[in-house]
Every structure is written in C-alpha cells, then in structure tokens.
Amino acid sequence: MDTGTPAGGAFGAHLHALRTGAGLSQAELAQSAGVSVRGLSDMERGRSRGPQRRTVQALAAALRLDAAAARELERLASLGRPRPAGAKTARPPAGPANPGNMTTSQTPPARASAAHHMLALPRDLSDFTARGPALVRLRALVEDLDAARPPVAVVCGQPGLGKTSFAVHAAHTLAPHFPDGQFALDLRGMDTEPVQPRDALARLLRALGTPEDAVPADTEDRSGLLRSVLRERRVLLLLDNAANEDQVRPLLPGHSPTLTLVTSRHALTGLEAVHRTELALLRREEAVELLTRVIGPERVLREAQAARDLAELCGHLPLAVRIAAQRLAARPGEHIAKLAGQLAAQESRLDALRTGSLQIRSAFTLSYRQLDEATRTVFRRAALADGPDVSPETAALLAGLPPRRAARCAQDLTDAGLLQPHPTSDRYRFHDLLHLFATEQAAEEDTPADITAARIRTDAWMLRRATAAAQLFNPDHQPGALGADPDPATAPAGQEQAHTWLEAERAQWLAALHRAQRAGRHQQVLDTAEAMHWFSDRVLHWELWTEVFGRAVDAARALGSRRDETVHLNYLAWAHTTCLHDHTTALSTAQAALAQARESDDRLQTGWALNYAARALHGLGQTEQAIAHLHQAADCLSHQSDTQSRLAELSTLNLLGQHLRHAGRPDEALAIHRRSEALCRAGIPGKPHELISLYRASVQRHIGNDLAALHRWEEAEAPLRHAVTRFETARMPAWSEPVRLDLGIVLRHLHRTGEAHSILTAAHENLVRLNHPRQLEAATQMLLLDEADEVDGRGSTAGHTRSQ
Incomplete structure (x- = not known):
C-alpha cells in the first residue's frame, strides 16, 4: 500500500516519483528489486537517505531506468550517505542509551560510512554451494524484521560445516536490505584468549563512526552506546567464531532494525531469544556440485562415480570436500579416482585431506583443545x-x-x-x-595398556548386563541364578526394557562376546549364549544368532563339554534355518548334533536334533523325509517324563502338523494340532501360564491354517485372531506378522475386502521390515485382493458383502 508523499529527502522524493510514474506499488518494486517493502518505505520517507550503491542499482534495474536516469538516482543517494568517521555529519546519531554514563568531555559519535570501515565483510566465495533452505529462513527474518525485536541468528554445528562461509555468503546476499552497512568481527572463540567483549565493543563502535575519545571505558557503557548507535540504523552485524554466550550478549542490539549473525562451534544454548541455524552435512549431490564448481564439470563428468565416491569418503563435510576439490584444482592432470583411492585408506585419510593452509585435522584440533x-x-x-x-x-x-x-x-x-x-x-x-x-x-x-583395560572393563560389564537382560525372557529363570546385573540400580525392569537395551547395545555386547572368546573366557561365552536362547525366539530376524551360537559351540569344545556342544549345535542349526534360511548348513549342523546326542543317549537333544533336521529338510524340499524325522522326534520325546521334553514334544507336534498340511494332508494336520492343543490345556507342571499360552497361540495358528486348508474359512478366523493378539502382546513380531498374513488370507476368502486390505497391508509392511521370506506372498495376496475388488466393482460377483 502506498503511503502518500514522502516525509523528506531528495532521494526519497525522487524515488517515490519514479515508482508512481512507473505505475508500481511498493510491494511490486520491492519484489522486483530484491529489497524489503519496509526498506523501500524507509527510503521513500527519507528515513534511509543514502542506500548502498548496489541497492540503487537494483532499484534502477527494476524501474527500467536509462543510463542517465540511473546516474541521477545514484547521485541523489550519494548525497545522503554519511561521510567518513570524524567528518561533520548532516544528521547526528541518537544519544547513548544511558546518557548519565557519558562525561561532558565525550562527544556524540559520528555516523560511519557504510562503504568504508575497518570491519568490512570478508570476500564471498563465488563457488559457494547449497544451503538454500537456511538462506530462505534468514531472508524471512529480514523481510519480517521488527525493530522492537531485532533478530539474532546463531549459526552452529560441528567443525568443518562451513559456518563462516555460510554466514559471509548470507551477509553478502542480504546486504541490500541493510543500507547503513555490514560489519564483520572475528571473536576468535577458538583462540586461547578470545576477544574480550570490551575490546569487541570498541572495534564495533569505531567502525560505526564513534570517535576514539568518545568510546566509554566501561564494558557496560560501551554496550549501551552500541545499542544507542544502532537504534535507527539498518545494519547487519556478523559476529564470527564466538566463544560463549557471555562474549556475545554485550554485542547484541536492543531496539534496532539490525540483523545479527553469530557463528560458533558451540551451540550457545544459553543465549536467549535467538533463531538457530544448525547446518547439516551436504547431501551427496550437493557435495558433488561443490566439487564441480571448484574443478569444473568436465573432470566430474569424466569420473562421475569417482566423484560420488570422493564425496562419501569426505563424509559430505563441506570443509573436507573443499580441501579435496582444492587439491584437485591445483593438480589439473590428477584423476579424481586417485585421490579417492588415497582417502579410502582410513589410517591416512586425515593426512590426505590437506592442501596449503587448509587441513581437516587442524579444524578438529581447535575444538579438541x-x-x-x-x-x-x-x-x-x-x-x-x-x-x-x-x-x-x-x-x-x-x-x-x-x-x-x-x-x-x-x-x-x-x-x-x-x-x-x-x-x-x-x-x-x-x-x-x-x-x-x-x-x-x-x-x-x-597407552596400549590403558586401551586394553578400558575394553576389558567395558566388555565384562556389557556381557553381565546382556546375560541378565536376556535371562528375563527365560520362564524358568531364577533371579541371580546365572549372574546378576552389574548395576541393579539401572538394570532393565522387565522384558520390554530388556528388549530395548539388548537391541540398542547389540553391536556392543556382540563384539564383547567375540573378544571374550578370543581371550579364552569360554564359560562367559557359554553363559551369555545360553541366556540368549529364549530371547532369540523374540527376534528371529536377527542374523547375529548364528554368530552367538557358533561361538558357543567353539567355547563348549574348548571346555571339553560334549553336552553343551550338542545343545548349542542344535541352537546353531535353528539359527541357520530360521534366521538365515541356509537349510544346507542347518541340516549338516543338526546331523552333527544328532550324532552326538545319540552317542551320549541324550533323548531330549536327540528329539531337538531330529526337529531341526526336519526343518532344514523341508526347506530343501524334502517334505516326506522331514515328516519322517518329526515322527521319530515325537516318538522319542513322548516317552520322556521331564517338562523340557513336553515342551519339545509340543514344538515337534506343531511342526509335524504344519508339514502334513503343506504336503496336502490337512485332515491329518488338524488331528496332530488338536493333540497339541490338548497338551496345552492339560498344562505342564512347573511351567508358567505365560509360556504355555505362547505355545497355545502357536497351536491356534496352526489350527486356523489347517481349517483354512480345508476351506472352513469362518472357523479359521477365531484361532488366527487369538494367535495374532497373543504374539503382539508378547512383542514377538517375527511370530505375529506371518499369522497376520494368514488372517488376511482368510478374510479375503470371506470376501471382507476392506478389513482384509487393512490387515494384509499391515502384514506386508511389517514382513518387509523384518525381511521375512513371506513378504512376497503378502504382496501377491494384496494383488489378488485388488483384482477381486475390481471384478466385484464391475458387478461380476454381485451378492458379496464387503467390509468398509
């Protein structure tokens, strides 16, 4: 909206006449010239009488002035610009914020020249790359600048992100919005003695035109005078490399149309009411673009993959990419692949990332010290x-x-x-x-001794915590039976917390297990692996179980324990089949366990070895042999009276029925699973209800699938729902999601399309996340459902009821 005749100033009146003569609103001219509406309004009203030359040039271009008219506009602007410090000025600045602190010998400061002062902005980089969104956010601060709340933008982040380069580029970009000058001051926050606020204030005041003898002695007085000097000025302050909040606070304006940019390697979290610009790493394409701008597109196009590799090896860190690019620019004949090869060697990567005075190690060392x-x-x-x-x-x-x-x-x-x-x-x-x-x-x-002691201390603690956490999943576990937690005050309280900890620290305790084995702590390896047995059923998708139980087998052999070796060979066979789907290795491992179990007449482990061998045989397509193995296993276990054999028998009967169903014998499968159901209902002495309920959920899943195979769809729904709910409650996604898929298939056959679509979609997403082999089956079922829905929509299957 136009505001009428300008309040004063030859430049402002002339600019107003030119704009209205061109038929432009303030908003239209501001947008074309790249200045703020408020800045344009200030110029026309005479508040900003002498804008910078670049601003005048932008206005002349937007107004489409010829050369003579542009020169006249520039002449009028120059008349309003302040003279060098110490010269008589046409308009004295406002007085100090606290006039009582000025002595009679102090004179009001002169207005600084916006073009000539000691704190001019550093050179902008012509090859500056990326950071578009961050610049947009800063521009928005300027467009909405409120003098009552002058914006302070803190640019922070790790060493090497290019904070200073970004701030300098932003300052140059935003300069037209600040016709009263742009000032940059290095606070030397990484030096052993950073710039003191008192000294920084003196430099700023002198640059802003305050005579030397008018600068107060006291830090607080200097801060107040700075706020007073800036009160009416549209100034951009760049405070680079700040050490801490206390160094920055005295330098910030009060009521002023000023933008302050602060860069620091520290987050300056104690600085109040600021806008934070936390720079991130470059994206790969941005890192390659920076490389391209420095060495030219031809070299990058010739070695496109090497350029991408180089960006990765630099970790997409701007300083590292720039160092690599500068090295290549100085050696135009050198291939990008050669430098990438040098950086690939981790032990010398930091040495390679240096060129001239630029060194990535030096940047890190400054912060470390x-x-x-x-x-x-x-x-x-x-x-x-x-x-x-x-x-x-x-x-x-x-x-x-x-x-x-x-x-x-x-x-x-x-x-x-x-x-x-x-x-x-x-x-x-x-x-x-x-x-x-x-x-x-x-x-x-x-020293090497320091590092060795640190690892031993950490590994021992980690394995004790991992063992104690995993034991919480063992239904027979008695607290303290297999080692207490190293810090009971912070120990996981229950299975959910234990699961979270074991997952978060998975890499740490697994590496500790490896080092324990190499160090000959074989019993510790066995104890940890045994504790993981029950927990491993909760996370079937973890491929690490072959490592855990493989190391346990080696530890048992080192200890000469044939029984432990047999037990963990069985666990290892399970892991190869269930987690890695490597049925050939699983079969040979199960056969080794079977031979040892029979040699020692261990009926329980014999049953398990036959069970795991059957799983592998089924995976290899040898279904009849698998069924025969399971019949032998069930017969072997049924003659045992201990509770562990009852659990093994339940697992074996469930698997036997499943294989019978897959072999096209669903009636036999249902009969076997009804037998399993009866065992669950009878209960197993000494075993908790929670454990038996999980076995029963597994039986219900199989019964539901048996009924589905018999096309008894309505009867199949209830047992499958029961199984999904129970496995979800137990946080066993590797079990619940395949059953969810089974339920979705049943609902599809019941023509409850909407519900089936929802359940199949969830099953597919979760099976993909688990990398489960049935994920493709879930995708196929969704396609079949969509095809049936299309046919139904055309009226070819009228009469079906669809769930919405």
Whole structure:
C-alpha cells in the first residue's frame, strides 16, 4: 500500500516519483528489486537517505531506468550517505542509551560510512554451494524484521560445516536490505584468549563512526552506546567464531532494525531469544556440485562415480570436500579416482585431506583443545565403542568415569559439535572423519595398556548386563541364578526394557562376546549364549544368532563339554534355518548334533536334533523325509517324563502338523494340532501360564491354517485372531506378522475386502521390515485382493458383502 508523499529527502522524493510514474506499488518494486517493502518505505520517507550503491542499482534495474536516469538516482543517494568517521555529519546519531554514563568531555559519535570501515565483510566465495533452505529462513527474518525485536541468528554445528562461509555468503546476499552497512568481527572463540567483549565493543563502535575519545571505558557503557548507535540504523552485524554466550550478549542490539549473525562451534544454548541455524552435512549431490564448481564439470563428468565416491569418503563435510576439490584444482592432470583411492585408506585419510593452509585435522584440533581433560577422555575413548553409536553408560565405562560425569561430558561434546545426539534416544554418534580423529587421539594420548583395560572393563560389564537382560525372557529363570546385573540400580525392569537395551547395545555386547572368546573366557561365552536362547525366539530376524551360537559351540569344545556342544549345535542349526534360511548348513549342523546326542543317549537333544533336521529338510524340499524325522522326534520325546521334553514334544507336534498340511494332508494336520492343543490345556507342571499360552497361540495358528486348508474359512478366523493378539502382546513380531498374513488370507476368502486390505497391508509392511521370506506372498495376496475388488466393482460377483 502506498503511503502518500514522502516525509523528506531528495532521494526519497525522487524515488517515490519514479515508482508512481512507473505505475508500481511498493510491494511490486520491492519484489522486483530484491529489497524489503519496509526498506523501500524507509527510503521513500527519507528515513534511509543514502542506500548502498548496489541497492540503487537494483532499484534502477527494476524501474527500467536509462543510463542517465540511473546516474541521477545514484547521485541523489550519494548525497545522503554519511561521510567518513570524524567528518561533520548532516544528521547526528541518537544519544547513548544511558546518557548519565557519558562525561561532558565525550562527544556524540559520528555516523560511519557504510562503504568504508575497518570491519568490512570478508570476500564471498563465488563457488559457494547449497544451503538454500537456511538462506530462505534468514531472508524471512529480514523481510519480517521488527525493530522492537531485532533478530539474532546463531549459526552452529560441528567443525568443518562451513559456518563462516555460510554466514559471509548470507551477509553478502542480504546486504541490500541493510543500507547503513555490514560489519564483520572475528571473536576468535577458538583462540586461547578470545576477544574480550570490551575490546569487541570498541572495534564495533569505531567502525560505526564513534570517535576514539568518545568510546566509554566501561564494558557496560560501551554496550549501551552500541545499542544507542544502532537504534535507527539498518545494519547487519556478523559476529564470527564466538566463544560463549557471555562474549556475545554485550554485542547484541536492543531496539534496532539490525540483523545479527553469530557463528560458533558451540551451540550457545544459553543465549536467549535467538533463531538457530544448525547446518547439516551436504547431501551427496550437493557435495558433488561443490566439487564441480571448484574443478569444473568436465573432470566430474569424466569420473562421475569417482566423484560420488570422493564425496562419501569426505563424509559430505563441506570443509573436507573443499580441501579435496582444492587439491584437485591445483593438480589439473590428477584423476579424481586417485585421490579417492588415497582417502579410502582410513589410517591416512586425515593426512590426505590437506592442501596449503587448509587441513581437516587442524579444524578438529581447535575444538579438541578447548575441552577439559575428562571431556577429551570421553571423546577419544568413545571412538573405541562398537557399532554406529554409543550410549553414555558405554562412554563412561570406556573412559573410566562415573556415569553422571560422563553424561555431562557427552553433552559438552554435543554442544561443541564433536558428537551428534540421536534424535529420540540417549545415544551419540561421530561423523566419520571425527571418529578417525578421535581414534588418532586415543592412539597418541592413551597407552596400549590403558586401551586394553578400558575394553576389558567395558566388555565384562556389557556381557553381565546382556546375560541378565536376556535371562528375563527365560520362564524358568531364577533371579541371580546365572549372574546378576552389574548395576541393579539401572538394570532393565522387565522384558520390554530388556528388549530395548539388548537391541540398542547389540553391536556392543556382540563384539564383547567375540573378544571374550578370543581371550579364552569360554564359560562367559557359554553363559551369555545360553541366556540368549529364549530371547532369540523374540527376534528371529536377527542374523547375529548364528554368530552367538557358533561361538558357543567353539567355547563348549574348548571346555571339553560334549553336552553343551550338542545343545548349542542344535541352537546353531535353528539359527541357520530360521534366521538365515541356509537349510544346507542347518541340516549338516543338526546331523552333527544328532550324532552326538545319540552317542551320549541324550533323548531330549536327540528329539531337538531330529526337529531341526526336519526343518532344514523341508526347506530343501524334502517334505516326506522331514515328516519322517518329526515322527521319530515325537516318538522319542513322548516317552520322556521331564517338562523340557513336553515342551519339545509340543514344538515337534506343531511342526509335524504344519508339514502334513503343506504336503496336502490337512485332515491329518488338524488331528496332530488338536493333540497339541490338548497338551496345552492339560498344562505342564512347573511351567508358567505365560509360556504355555505362547505355545497355545502357536497351536491356534496352526489350527486356523489347517481349517483354512480345508476351506472352513469362518472357523479359521477365531484361532488366527487369538494367535495374532497373543504374539503382539508378547512383542514377538517375527511370530505375529506371518499369522497376520494368514488372517488376511482368510478374510479375503470371506470376501471382507476392506478389513482384509487393512490387515494384509499391515502384514506386508511389517514382513518387509523384518525381511521375512513371506513378504512376497503378502504382496501377491494384496494383488489378488485388488483384482477381486475390481471384478466385484464391475458387478461380476454381485451378492458379496464387503467390509468398509
């Protein structure tokens, strides 16, 4: 909306006349020229009498002025620009915020020249790449700038993200919005002695035109004078490389149309009422684009895959990509693949990422040296953790610090950008290059004995916790029977917490198990693997079970325990069939277990070995042999009176019926499963109801599928629903999701299309997530349902009732 005749100023009046003569609104001209509506309004009203040359040029272009008219507009703008510091000015600035703090000898500061001062912006990079969304957010701050709440944008993140380059580029981009000048001040936050606020204030005041003898001595007075000087000015302040909040606070404007950009390697979380711009790593295509801008598109096109590999090896970190690109630019004949090959060697990657004065290691070292001793220890020892991330408790164990102290250190490392926090859980991860740097520091500052002691301490704790957590899934477990938790105060309370911990620390306890075996701690390996037996049924999709039980077999052999060897050979056969679907290896493993069990006349393990061999035979397509093995297993187990044999018999009967159904003998299968159901109803002395209910859920699943095979669809629904609900309650997705698929198939045959579609969709999504072999069957069932729905929609199957 136009505001009428300008309040004053030759430039403003002339600009207003040009705009209205062109038939443009303020909004239209502002958009065309790339300035804010408020900025344009200030110019026309005479509030901003001398905009910068680039702003005038943008306005002239938007107004389509000829050369003479553009020169006249620039001449009028130059008349309103302030003279150099110390010269007499046409308009004195507002007085200090606290005039009582000025002595009579102090004179009001002169207005600084927007074009000539000691704190000019550094050079913008012509090959600056990406960061579009972050720039858009900053531009929005400027467009909505409210002098009552001048925006402060903190740009933070880990070393090497290009925070200063981004802030400088943003400052140059936004410069037309700040005709009263742009000022950049390096606060040297990574130096041993960062710039003191008092000194920073003096430099800013002098750059803004305050005479030397008018700068107050006191820090608070200087801060107040800065706020006063900035009150009426549209200025951009870039405070680069801030050390902490206390250094920055005195430098911030009060009531002012000023934008302040602050960069820091620290999060500055204590700085109030600021906008945060936390830069992320480049995407791969952005990293390749940066490489292209530095070395040219021809080289990148010739070695497109090598360019992508190079971006990956640089971890998409802008500084690392730029260093690599600068190296290549200085060696135009060198192939990208050659440098990528040098970076592929982890032990020399940081050495390779250097060119001239640019070094990735130096950037990391600056931040590392700022840390106290305990935090440095947590940083470098956390690199010893296994897996993609690390928990505070693991970091504490590796560092040999109390958990609360290590947690505080981890938070400090996050604030310093040296660790990245997980978005939902209390865990942390390294950037790849920072992980290499931390590993280097550990090798340089910790002795081999220190590292060995840290690993032994952590591994022993992890295996004790893993054993205790897994035992919570054993229905026969008695607390303390197989080792107590190393820290009862933080131990998982119940199966859900135990499952969460075992999953989160999976890489850590598995690696600890490997090292325990290499160190000859065979009983510890056996105890841990035995504890995992019941838990492994909950997570059939974990491929690591072949490692766990394979190492247990080796440990049993090392201890000379034939019975433990037989037990874990059976577990290993189960893992090969169920988790890896490697039926050939499973069969040979089960046969080895069977031979040992028969040699020692262990009837229970004989039954299990026949069971697991049958599973492998069925997977190899030898169904009749599998059925014969299961008949032998059921007969062997039925003559035993112990409770473990009853459970083994239940599992064997369930599997036998399943194979009979697959062989086209559903009547026989149903009879076998009814026998299993009777065993469940009778109960097994000494076994908890919860365990028997899981066995019964498995039986109900089989009965439902037997009835479905007999086309008794309506009868099949109830037992399948019972099984899905029970397995869901027990948090056993590897069991519940195949049954959900079975239920969806039954509902499809019952023509309850809407319900069937919902259940089949959920089953398919979950089976894909589990990488379950039946995921393709689920997809096929969904297609069959869609085809039937299309036919039904055309009226070819009129009369069916569909669930909506």
